[in-house]
Amino acid sequence: MAHVASENQMGASHGLLSLSRQGGNHLQRISQRRNGGCIEAMVTILNYRKSLRCQLVQH
Helix, strand or coil, X not given: CHHXXXXXXXXXXXXXXXXXXXXXXXXHHHHHHHCCHHHHHHHHHHHHHHHHHHHHHHC
């Protein structure tokens, strides 16, 4: 049973890898076009967290 499960997991992860390789660039292009501010928002959130951490350390 465990052997079969691990084989299935291997197959699933391999399928995901091939999918991500094929569609990765395409998906990136779509996401950049659809919401270009998404990445910027993530960066600003990360910077905000950093600044919060710095403020906490200073206090």
